[in-house]
Amino acid sequence: MWQALYEELADRSFVVLAVAMDSREGDPLPWIEAAAPTYPVLIDREHLLAEMYGVVNVPQAVWINEAGRIVRPAEAAGSYEGFRQMDRATREVPSSAAQLTARAKTTYVSAVRDWVLRGADSEHAFSADQARAHLPALTEDMVAAQTMFRLGQFLMRHGDAREGARWLREATTLHPDSWCLWRQQAGVNELGLAALPDFWERVDALGNRRYYAPVDMKGMP
Amino acid sequence: MTTVLTESGEFNAAEAEVAGDALWLSAGEADAATGWVAKTEGLCRGEVCVPVPPGREREFVRGSRVNVAALWRHLGRSVAHSERGHVWALGGSARDRAATLHSLEAPDFTLPDASGRPHSLSDYRGKKVFLVTWASW
Numbered sequence: 001m002w003q004a005l006y007e008e009l010a011d012r013s014f015v016v017l018a019v020a021m022d023s024r025e026g027d028p029l030p031w032i033e034a035a036a037p038t039y040p041v042l043i044d045r046e047h048l049l050a051e052m053y054g055v056v057n058v059p060q061a062v063w064i065n066e067a068g069r070i071v072r073p074a075e076a077a078g079s080y081e082g083f084r085q086m087d088r089a090t091r092e093v094p095s096s097a098a099q100l101t102a103r104a105k106t107t108y109v110s111a112v113r114d115w116v117l118r119g120a121d122s123e124h125a126f127s128a129d130q131a132r133a134h135l136p137a138l139t140e141d142m143v144a145a146q147t148m149f150r151l152g153q154f155l156m157r158h159g160d161a162r163e164g165a166r167w168l169r170e171a172t173t174l175h176p177d178s179w180c181l182w183r184q185q186a187g188v189n190e191l192g193l194a195a196l197p198d199f200w201e202r203v204d205a206l207g208n209r210r211y212y213a214p215v216d217m218k219g220m221p
Numbered sequence: 222m223t224t225v226l227t228e229s230g231e232f233n234a235a236e237a238e239v240a241g242d243a244l245w246l247s248a249g250e251a252d253a254a255t256g257w258v259a260k261t262e263g264l265c266r267g268e269v270c271v272p273v274p275p276g277r278e279r280e281f282v283r284g285s286r287v288n289v290a291a292l293w294r295h296l297g298r299s300v301a302h303s304e305r306g307h308v309w310a311l312g313g314s315a316r317d318r319a320a321t322l323h324s325l326e327a328p329d330f331t332l333p334d335a336s337g338r339p340h341s342l343s344d345y346r347g348k349k350v351f352l353v354t355w356a357s358w
Contacts, residue, residue, distance in 0.1 A: 002353060013348045017340070019332065021356045027305075031357045032335050040340050042332035048228075052315055052321075052328040054236070055354050064327045064350040068343070114234050116349055131325055138319040140299070147299040147312030150226055154308055163304060183356065 001059070001078070006039045013066065014116045019044045021058055021180045025094055046153065049144040054136030056210060057179040063115060063125070071115070071125050073135045076113055076212035078108030081221050084203060084211065100221040107219040124217060134216060145175035149184070179211075225254045225289075226310040239306035243280075251287040255311065259287055271296065327352075337341040 006016045016039035020032075032041050049055045053062055053074045061077035064070055082097035093101070107110065111124040126134060152167030168185035175181055186198060203211060214220070223237035232254040238245040252258050252272070258262045259282045263272040271292075273281045276326065280291050290309065293300045299312035322330050327350075331341040 002351070005351075015345050015348045016351045016352070016353065017342070017345065019352065019354050021354050029335055040334055042334055042340055045333050047333070048330050049352075049354060051318060052330060053352075054322070058354045059353060059357045061353040062327070062353060066347050066349060068327050069344055070322070070325045070327050112351055119349075128325055132323060135319075135322050138315050138322065140315045143313050143315040143318060144299040144301070147310045148301045150312065151301045151303065151308060151310040154224070154226055154231070154310070155303060158294075158308075160303075167301070180356070188275070 001105070002039070003037050005036070005112060005166055006037070009113065009116045010038075012116050015039060017042065019049055020129045021047055021049070021055070046150050046186075047146060050178065051138075051143055054138050054142075055180060056136070056177050065119070065125075066102070069128075070131055071120075073131060075134070076104075079212050080104035081211040088200060097142040103219070104215075104221050107217065108215070111217055142175045142178070144180070145171040145181060148174065149181055153184075222307070224308045226308065228256060228311075228313065238286070239302075240300075242290060242300075243288045244306075244309050245283065245286040245288050245301070248285045248287065251289050255289055255292075257287065257289065257292060259285075264292055 002016045002018065006014070016037075016038060018037065018041045020041065020043045022043060022045065047055075055074050057076070059077040059079055060074045061072075062070060062074050063072040080101045080103070082093050082101035085097040086093045111122075115122040148167045149171040152164045152171060154164075155161075155167065156164030164187060168181070172178065172182045172185060177181050182202065186196070223234045223239060225232045225234055225244070225246075232250075234246055234250045234254060236250055241291075246254065248258060256274065257264050258266075258317045260270065264281065265271070274295070281288050281295070289311065290300050290302070293311050296314060297316055298314040300309065301312070302309045317332040318328075327342060329341060329343045330337050333339050342352070
């Protein structure tokens with residue numbers, strides 16, 4: 001999704017750092033090979049970024065300027081939950097929802113481009129106060145959940161699947177807003193996607209809440 | 222053998238003693254796994270020292286041993302351990318993480334790419350970084 005933008009802007013002191021929030025050994029490798037991006041793709045088995053930046057889902061992005069300062073904290077990166085209107089039998093998405101998803105992507109990509117070209121003058125670059133106002137909450141429960149997650153991951157990798165799975169479940173109970181945590185203990189379908197009935201049950205349980213928290217950006221659905 | 226997981230990695234503590242929620246490491250192992258050592262002024266890591274709460278000394282230090290789990294909780298950091306007590310995860314503190322984010326200094330990290338080569342965020346200082354998560358699902 002970001003390759004074209006990276007190629008376009010690579011000579012403008014800009015880099016894309018993609019981070020796979022994957023814990024299952026080898027899972028991301030075929031995807032990395034298939035996409036063959038020319039920007040770095042890192043693997044965050046322990047979900048360090050969840051704890052450091054408050055990442056709860058993918059794709060989420062953080063904008064960081066040349067001085068290493070956060071310009072936009074973690075937010076949904078050009079995604080819209082159009083899939084919630086999918087016909088679950090045919091996997092067809094109504095065109096109205098597909099249009100919103102497409103608009104989220106083009107709006108977001110344009111905003112990143114504008115920031116790369118115009119820096120702090122871009123209307124999409126938050127001031128320090130704005131950036132602070134948009135920081136995700138980092139709670140004791142979230143951090144405790146990440147610690148349990150790490151313990152569970154270690155146990156699973158070292159032959160204790162039963163107890164490992166227990167800690168992954170406890171982590172997702174303690175930090176239910178994280179789809180990243182939940183997915184690491186969810187089943188996957190024949191496409192390798194965590195979109196079995198338990199996924200849809202969890203989506204339905206959101207009710208009126210959003211799957212991706214709304215992004216404060218002009219033109220975003 | 223007891224395994225201690227910290228932000229900097231995995232550490233095998235052959236001399237560890239586990240008693241319920243206490244993880245007693247030898248002075249050398251506590252230092253190697255966490256960087257914290259017992260001194261006369263309290264428990265210290267580098268220049269930073271945290272006094273041991275009066276009257277509760279034996280919860281934290283016994284002879285040359287340090288209860289790093291008690292220390293972690295005292296620092297407001299999270300601790301989780303396996304049912305058998307053979308694996309301990311020493312996590313971060315929500316207060317510290319939130320304070321770091323509030324400074325807007327992007328927290329540095331080092332993660333491997335698919336070939337195992339490590340990349341740090343700070344390697345890219347001087348460029349605008351679009352840090353974006355994804356997953357194979």
